[in-house]
Amino acid sequence: DQQVKQNSPSLSVQEGRISILNCDYTNSMFDYFLWYKKYPAEGPTFLISISSIKDKNEDGRFTVFLNKSAKHLSLHIVPSQPGDSAVYFCAASAETSYDKVIFGPGTSLSVIP
């Protein structure tokens, strides 16, 4: 049973446009969400996070939106750059479940120059 879903395996966006990566979760106990970025032959690196007490968190070109009622979050990248081409993993954790972070399967983003 996949608790964190990323239904788009891949996404292509033109340089300078907005990239929107989506993530859905099923466990209502999740209250902390993270996005990781992964380049080929490297490990994932932390990008941005959001707590369930917020509905938006912004860091430079990256903004994460959380819709708790829909159990949905999205990562917006504006403007997209070729260097943003990578696999993006959505992840979730629950304060009441201290033991692990659950990752989605990832979305491969290609930013076309």
Add this chain to the structure above:
Amino acid sequence: DSGVTQTPKHLITATGQRVTLRCSPRSGDLSVYWYQQSLDQGLQFLIQYYNGEERAKGNILERFSAQQFPDLHSELNLSSLELGDSALYFCASSVGADTYNSPLHFGNGTRLTVT
């Protein structure tokens, strides 16, 4: 550079064999986590150690075991290997014991191929 070191980068072995993957966490981090990424799959949590003690267990097979040593490096032992064990194995570390509200720092992974 995340500061987390994993060796070896690549490992090719035969079914039935046993291998050991090694991880050195980021300086100052007390927790080590092991994740498995199979083809087209997300990162599956295997096990966590904190300051030498097992902290949490995920979907780790009985053929797999891990430990964390006094110098905080960790080893993941995979035995009686099967073709389906072929995957990328990531180690991650964090300062505290809880993953909640604390981003993980990942190594570059060990790619295991079982033939």
